[in-house]
Amino acid sequence: MQRNKIQNKVIAFKVALDFDKKLEKFSEKETISKSAFIRRAILAEFSRATDKKSSKVNSNWIRLSA
Secondary structure, three states, X not given: OOOOOOOOOOOOOOOOHHHHHXXXXXXXXXXXXXXXXXXXXXXXXXXXXXXXXXXXXXXXXHHHHO
16 A cells, blocks of 8 residues: 655745744643644634535635735
């Protein structure tokens, strides 16, 4: 059985300094990196969106992250 080769892509975005501090605080509390914390949040959002059985993306979430 062959395993699928995983390919990674770097995604970067700007955040306010206070947001970065909060992200640092919570990621340290979970003893994971900030990147891992963000991945968890994105996976949770994907799961929530899938549970809604809707292909609509929350446009407010996209606007806030731009």
